[in-house]
Amino acid sequence: LELSELEVIADQLLERQKELDALEEEINRLELDLHEFPRKSVGEKKFYALIGMNWDEPKIEEKLKELSEKRDAISKIISDENGKIVLALSEKNLIVPLDPKPIITGGSASFRYRGNSTYSKAIQELANVLGLSVPLKVDDVSIEHDKITVAEMDPHYAMEKIVGAFDKISKTVALKLGETPRSLSR
Amino acid sequence: LALHKLAYGVAKEAPLAPNPIVVSCMGHAGVGIGAEAYRWILLDVGADPKAPSLKGEKEQLEILRRYGGTILRFGASMRRGEVPLVPRALLVDLDPRSANLILQSYPELFAMRDKHALYGLGGAARNWAEGRKRFMEEIEKKQDVQTRIRSISPEPVRGFILPFSMGGGTGASFSSEFMRYTKTSGELGYSTIASFGILPEFGWDPVIYGPSHISITMSLAHQMKYSDCPILLDNKTMRAHGHRLGDLLNKRSSIVDDLPKQLQVGWKEYRNVNLISAHVIAEFMSSFIRETEWDMSNYRTWLAASKPRFVIPWLMPIVPQGDSNFQSIQKQMSEGNEGVLFDVEEDGGRVEAGPKDSACILVKAKGNLEAPERNFFKKIVQDRYEIEDKRIIFVKVPALQNEPASCMVLLNVHALGKRLLPYVKEAEDVWDSYKDEYGKRGLGQEEFKQSVLDITGHLA
Numbered sequence: 001l002e003l004s005e006l007e008v009i010a011d012q013l014l015e016r017q018k019e020l021d022a023l024e025e026e027i028n029r030l031e032l033d034l035h036e037f038p039r040k041s042v043g044e045k046k047f048y049a050l051i052g053m054n055w056d057e058p059k060i061e062e063k064l065k066e067l068s069e070k071r072d073a074i075s076k077i078i079s080d081e082n083g084k085i086v087l088a089l090s091e092k093n094l095i096v097p098l099d100p101k102p103i104i105t106g107g108s109a110s111f112r113y114r115g116n117s118t119y120s121k122a123i124q125e126l127a128n129v130l131g132l133s134v135p136l137k138v139d140d141v142s143i144e145h146d147k148i149t150v151a152e153m154d155p156h157y158a159m160e161k162i163v164g165a166f167d168k169i170s171k172t173v174a175l176k177l178g179e180t181p182r183s184l185s186r
Numbered sequence: 187l188a189l190h191k192l193a194y195g196v197a198k199e200a201p202l203a204p205n206p207i208v209v210s211c212m213g214h215a216g217v218g219i220g221a222e223a224y225r226w227i228l229l230d231v232g233a234d235p236k237a238p239s240l241k242g243e244k245e246q247l248e249i250l251r252r253y254g255g256t257i258l259r260f261g262a263s264m265r266r267g268e269v270p271l272v273p274r275a276l277l278v279d280l281d282p283r284s285a286n287l288i289l290q291s292y293p294e295l296f297a298m299r300d301k302h303a304l305y306g307l308g309g310a311a312r313n314w315a316e317g318r319k320r321f322m323e324e325i326e327k328k329q330d331v332q333t334r335i336r337s338i339s340p341e342p343v344r345g346f347i348l349p350f351s352m353g354g355g356t357g358a359s360f361s362s363e364f365m366r367y368t369k370t371s372g373e374l375g376y377s378t379i380a381s382f383g384i385l386p387e388f389g390w391d392p393v394i395y396g397p398s399h400i401s402i403t404m405s406l407a408h409q410m411k412y413s414d415c416p417i418l419l420d421n422k423t424m425r426a427h428g429h430r431l432g433d434l435l436n437k438r439s440s441i442v443d444d445l446p447k448q449l450q451v452g453w454k455e456y457r458n459v460n461l462i463s464a465h466v467i468a469e470f471m472s473s474f475i476r477e478t479e480w481d482m483s484n485y486r487t488w489l490a491a492s493k494p495r496f497v498i499p500w501l502m503p504i505v506p507q508g509d510s511n512f513q514s515i516q517k518q519m520s521e522g523n524e525g526v527l528f529d530v531e532e533d534g535g536r537v538e539a540g541p542k543d544s545a546c547i548l549v550k551a552k553g554n555l556e557a558p559e560r561n562f563f564k565k566i567v568q569d570r571y572e573i574e575d576k577r578i579i580f581v582k583v584p585a586l587q588n589e590p591a592s593c594m595v596l597l598n599v600h601a602l603g604k605r606l607l608p609y610v611k612e613a614e615d616v617w618d619s620y621k622d623e624y625g626k627r628g629l630g631q632e633e634f635k636q637s638v639l640d641i642t643g644h645l646a
Contacts, residue, residue, distance in 0.1 A: 139640075
């Protein structure tokens, strides 16, 4: 998994999440309508009779069913995509396209992404998986959308620290994926 | 004047005492175990734990050789010709009752009375975040902790020993914050910290399953960051030994026996378990209070580059008996008085070896530790763990006349990480359900997840 791919997936996930949020809101509203329906329908029926018009019963349940199915489908897509990301991270399959030559300033080494690329959504997704915020700080390493900064002036040690940071991320994600731990009844 | 002359005379002849070590007991369990550890160490050398004192000049020199003034100090004399020895101990808890009981039951041992106790406004914290917040508000802000440490130990402190339970709220959080405070407080930051964290037995100890894992995870992360020698104990195994060797342990007196019966506040059931923890701490302390070649800071050097940094007390005679000769240890081992206090693989199977696994074997006995004695221990360790000879450290502790010989094998093994990771996983799994509760008390998502990241990266 390349960071650029993660950026695309994260962007899609973001869109899907927005869609999911909107659906949830609509479903909540419909559930409320359904709850209120027995009480309101009596009055409405009488009103329509009074004004001499036919009262069409709203099809709330059908609508609710349709939206719920849509919500479940989107949730599954999000969950599957997240699963793929988590798996790729845990298996250390993430390629981070950094420029190997850092810029050393003020006691730290900054590695920009190649071609001055930025990956705001990918880094945000990485932070989301870990439950942390951006910039993502792992020991002396700060992972941002446009660069990775290490509190280390020696490029060699800085590189080692970046590898160490991603190793730590990978181990933590693997812990999430891990099977239920053996009995902890100790 | 006479006392000053006496003290001067002693100081002139005794070896120069190193800077002291303060035992900071955290929470209900920590207070009970810490006080018990002092009792154990005093009983071992034949002192009266109710009121240890220096009487004649000869005895003073002897006692100074035993303790080097490291963990005890001279108190104000109440009887003519006697100088009381006072533990350099701080009993820290949210609730004043546990520390007060100890102080009331041992008024002459804890002779500095209230100066030994640091407590909050009462109650217990079953939640790590609440405990830490209350430590900051009720202890750190309201009391000058550095001054309190100085009142217990006027000389510059070179180390702290912290016993505490990791599964509850108070001990785990107090020790975490105390370690952070100490390591970031000027000169105290140079001191060596040895923490003794006790892992709970679920279904037995009074801990709540989910929050307990969060406490353990936060405590592990803090120990990893701030403790120079994080030692882990396992209540489940110790309880099993406490039960198995109940007859021997019951014969050994405990601090619980001296507490008013109606006020034993939960310690009674833990009498034998706490005696074992106290023995571990006492054995650890004896490795550097009598020996000038091995210092507490050597443990820091031993573990500085280790992964994981955690240590387990693996094997020791649970209740040392007999004379002070080395053969006495072998006899105890053959009679089943020994016990594995913390094992990495629960089923006792072969442990996956790490290339840098190491052991530190403390042997308290009379005489020299020659090749046959060393080989005896190496064989015991290497039968279970693939540790190279060159990575086994021997620390010989001189035993006094009539003091039973004993030993303790401390292990630093890679496989321990695997044993600890399930606690972190469980904490991670339950976090979402508890995060609002913890967030209200100052432990936010960011800090918790960062701790998970740190400790997982370290242990995995």
